[in-house]
Amino acid sequence: MSTNQHSSHDELIFLEELEKSDPQVKSEGTLTWRIMIIDDDPDVHSATTFALSSLAIQNRALSFLHAYSAVQAKEILKNETDIAVILLDVVMEQEDAGLQLVNTIRNEMGLSEVRIILRTGQPGYAPEIDAIRDFDINDYKTKSELTRTKLFTTITSAIRSYDQICSINTLRRASDITTRSSRELISQTNINEFSAIAIRSIIEYFESPDINILLFKQDDPNGSLNIIAANGQFAHAINSPLKNPENAIILQTIENCLSQQQNILDSNHAALYLSNTTQTRYALYVGVNRPISTQDERFLDVYSSNVSVCLDNVLLNIRLRNHAFTDPLTNLPNRLKLLHMLDQILAQKNRPQTTLALIDIDHFAETNNALGHQFGDLLLCAVAERLRHHFEHSCKLARIGSDTFSIVGHNDIVRPEIILSLFYAPFLIEKQDVQLSATIGLVKLDDYVGDTSDALKDTNIALKRAKKQQRTGYVYFTNNMGVEIRERVRLMRALNSAFQKNHLFVVYQPQVHIGTGKPVGAEALLRWKTTDGKFIPPDQFIPIAEYSGLIIELGDWVLRNACYELQSLLKKGYTNFKMSVNVSQAQFLHPEFLNSVRRAINDTGIPPELLDLEITESMAMEDPIFLMETLHQLKKIGVKISIDDFGTGFSSLSYLQKLPIDQLKIDRSFVNQIVDETSSASIPKMIIQLCQGLGLTVIAEGVEELKQAQALMTFGCALAQGYYYSKPLESAKLFEWLGTNA
Ligand code: C2E
Ligand code: CA
Ligand code: CA
Numbered sequence: 236m237s238t239n240q241h242s243s244h245d246e247l248i249f250l251e252e253l254e255k256s257d258p259q260v261k262s263e264g265t266l267t268w269r270i271m272i273i274d275d276d277p278d279v280h281s282a283t284t285f286a287l288s289s290l291a292i293q294n295r296a297l298s299f300l301h302a303y304s305a306v307q308a309k310e311i312l313k314n315e316t317d318i319a320v321i322l323l324d325v326v327m328e329q330e331d332a333g334l335q336l337v338n339t340i341r342n343e344m345g346l347s348e349v350r351i352i353l354r355t356g357q358p359g360y361a362p363e364i365d366a367i368r369d370f371d372i373n374d375y376k377t378k379s380e381l382t383r384t385k386l387f388t389t390i391t392s393a394i395r396s397y398d399q400i401c402s403i404n405t406l407r408r409a410s411d412i413t414t415r416s417s418r419e420l421i422s423q424t425n426i427n428e429f430s431a432i433a434i435r436s437i438i439e440y441f442e443s444p445d446i447n448i449l450l451f452k453q454d455d456p457n458g459s460l461n462i463i464a465a466n467g468q469f470a471h472a473i474n475s476p477l478k479n480p481e482n483a484i485i486l487q488t489i490e491n492c493l494s495q496q497q498n499i500l501d502s503n504h505a506a507l508y509l510s511n512t513t514q515t516r517y518a519l520y521v522g523v524n525r526p527i528s529t530q531d532e533r534f535l536d537v538y539s540s541n542v543s544v545c546l547d548n549v550l551l552n553i554r555l556r557n558h559a560f561t562d563p564l565t566n567l568p569n570r571l572k573l574l575h576m577l578d579q580i581l582a583q584k585n586r587p588q589t590t591l592a593l594i595d596i597d598h599f600a601e602t603n604n605a606l607g608h609q610f611g612d613l614l615l616c617a618v619a620e621r622l623r624h625h626f627e628h629s630c631k632l633a634r635i636g637s638d639t640f641s642i643v644g645h646n647d648i649v650r651p652e653i654i655l656s657l658f659y660a661p662f663l664i665e666k667q668d669v670q671l672s673a674t675i676g677l678v679k680l681d682d683y684v685g686d687t688s689d690a691l692k693d694t695n696i697a698l699k700r701a702k703k704q705q706r707t708g709y710v711y712f713t714n715n716m717g718v719e720i721r722e723r724v725r726l727m728r729a730l731n732s733a734f735q736k737n738h739l740f741v742v743y744q745p746q747v748h749i750g751t752g753k754p755v756g757a758e759a760l761l762r763w764k765t766t767d768g769k770f771i772p773p774d775q776f777i778p779i780a781e782y783s784g785l786i787i788e789l790g791d792w793v794l795r796n797a798c799y800e801l802q803s804l805l806k807k808g809y810t811n812f813k814m815s816v817n818v819s820q821a822q823f824l825h826p827e828f829l830n831s832v833r834r835a836i837n838d839t840g841i842p843p844e845l846l847d848l849e850i851t852e853s854m855a856m857e858d859p860i861f862l863m864e865t866l867h868q869l870k871k872i873g874v875k876i877s878i879d880d881f882g883t884g885f886s887s888l889s890y891l892q893k894l895p896i897d898q899l900k901i902d903r904s905f906v907n908q909i910v911d912e913t914s915s916a917s918i919p920k921m922i923i924q925l926c927q928g929l930g931l932t933v934i935a936e937g938v939e940e941l942k943q944a945q946a947l948m949t950f951g952c953a954l955a956q957g958y959y960y961s962k963p964l965e966s967a968k969l970f971e972w973l974g975t976n977a
Contacts, residue, residue, distance in 0.1 A: 267298040274324040350393035409534035420545035430464030447522035507539035565619035570635035590649040599638035651709035675709035742963035756813030759797035843873030852884030903937025
């Protein structure tokens with residue numbers, strides 16, 4: 236087509252075309268192919284638009300953009316998108332302005348999809364073949380070559396190839412987005428995060444940050460629709476219903492999508508059905524601000540089935556997670572969940588007033604044993620239900636141990652009196668009224684110093700205290716308790732190391748015949764002298780040794796020391812000298828205890844009847860069958876047995892009568908009350924009479940004055956031990972003392 240052949244009709248079209256803003260969408264809803272004409276000759280513009288005006292490719296008409304210089308073209312290209320074809324004049328302001336512009340388009344502006352057809356007036360300006368290839372130029376034609384038909388075919392094939400390139404690029408992008416999002420989605424454990432990623436990917440695909448996207452959830456087929464994630468103008472609609480009548484279309488589309496269980500793709504919106512294996516149905520509404528193309532449809536289809544697979548996985552993850560954080564019996568959160576919760580609370584800088592309470596059901600183990608596990612389970616569920624009923628909405632509940640529940644909440648709500656009052660009414664289990672009580676340990680978390688595991692430990696300390704004191708039923712943790720416990724732990728470590736380093740030793744307190752003042756034996760007593768020369772009294776460290784289990788080793792060590800001491804005294808001629816050794820409950824109960832006694836006797840070769848083991852009255856009352864059995868075994872070995880601190884426990888006398896014991900030791904506290912023979916001293920007198928009746932020997936401990944000794948003798952007690960005669964002495968000192976007193 237020659238450039239000067241245009242008519243006045245062409246002119247009109249030309250003007251018409253120029254005046255239009257020339258959007259990609261010509262009339263509402265229809266897409267056009269955008270053609271850009273760059274030529275310094277206005278005639279070429281009008282001729283071209285005229286020639287192509289009737290052309291439609293794949294039912295899409297053409298629309299035109301016009302530039303009259305390379306500079307102007309660059310400006311337009313900066314702002315316009317989706318240009319399918321550029322018809323470009325090679326020679327404009329400069330001889331190679333067209334080729335320069337191609338370089339800019341491809342390399343600087345990075346526009347790779349647009350097809351470029353070079354046109355030149357003179358054949359001599361043909362660019363190098365290399366340039367055509369390098370710049371991805373579709374075609375090169377002299378203007379005279381481009382007849383109307385030629386222009387038709389050239390433009391048609393350029394548009395086809397543009398369309399293919401776009402399709403491929405879109406598909407590649409869609410597949411990139413789908414793959415990338417799948418990778419992120421599949422590992423989610425939280426539905427909110429999941430929704431955010433799903434929405435982000437759609438935004439990325441449509442390249443439109445405020446596109447309307449809504450994620451709906453429906454718990455059962457007739458249930459209400461809940462919005463659980465949203466974008467665009469609905470961003471604030473989460474968890475609230477869509478009421479506006481304008482949104483009726485959205486709701487209708489989603490309802491159709493959910494009832495048909497398939498995607499619904501309309502001209503400018505879509506409802507994607509996210510199938511999954513749970514009861515709950517999910518659908519994603521995507522309102523696009525342009526017509527949905529076939530490529531978009533492909534993307535949405537593939538994308539929704541990918542999201543579905545991931546959603547299934549996430550829901551499974553969530554279920555597994557819930558499972559890991561839930562107590563299966565009561566359906567309450569479990570210990571792990573409580574720990575997480577406490578972590579979160581304690582991580583806050585300005586913590587609200589929060590109390591952690593541990594609630595322990597009293598005597599649950601006994602009930603469980605007596606009435607069976609099934610009954611026990613029902614009981615626990617009933618307790619859980621009652622706690623839930625009162626605290627579910629205001630606090631966080633958990634079951635953290637077999638019969639231990641926890642409540643975390645505001646100080647005013649988590650109050651021990653309130654919790655205890657929940658146990659006043661009986662629990663109805665299998666048509667029986669069961670009366671329960673509970674004990675509570677509490678810790679205030681507002682200004683708590685320490686981490687989660689400390690907090691839980693400290694609450695447990697408070698709970699143990701509460702159990703022990705049995706009065707109010709609850710105890711708040713105080714820092715003092717912590718200090719005490721830490722002091723105990725410190726002492727425990729120190730005791731261990733003192734024992735390893737031989738800083739412990741045994742002293743011996745003589746026991747005498749009151750009448751003659753002659754020694755009859757001694758009691759072995761353990762001593763601990765710290766490196767800085769301080770004595771720690773056994774009343775303090777023996778309980779710790781018992782608590783930590785060290786008493787087993789320690790007790791054995793004392794026993795062996797005492798036996799060696801006895802052996803050496805026997806060798807020195809103190810025949811018939813007796814050695815008393817204290818045995819703690821933990822030692823007595825230990826399966827190796829009898830062997831330990833046998834070994835000490837065998838290794839030292841002492842006559843067993845000279846060894847006297849002191850057990851306390853409270854131990855004697857603990858487990859009658861076991862006690863009787865052990866005592867009989869000890870008697871077989873041949874040792875003597877005394878009951879220490881007698882009178883402080885609550886022995887049943889008929890029971891005492893049956894025990895194979897040899898001696899009672901009147902506790903120091905009763906001896907203390909004796910001033911002289913005229914003292915009433917009813918308890919010592921009674922113990923002495925009891926011994927006479929049962930044929931046991933009796934010894935008084937803690938005798939500090941002669942008058943006490945004399946009184947005891949007149950009451951009928953022949954033996955005594957106390958400061959009046961001697962304090963406990965180290966081995967060498969004992970030998971000395973015996974030298975002057977024997
Ligand atoms: P215990 O068995 O009742 O020992 C008698 C305690 O009374 C000893 O205190 C002794 O020093 C003290 N004592 C003796 N005569 C008098 C007196 O006239 N006046 C006063 N005020 N006190 C007197 P110690 O040695 O401090 O021992 C305290 C407790 O520690 C013992 O009470 C015993 O229960 C335990 N213990 C000591 N050594 C051992 C041991 O080797 N093994 C075990 N399991 N417990 C031990
Ligand atoms: Ca004793
Ligand atoms: Ca005693």
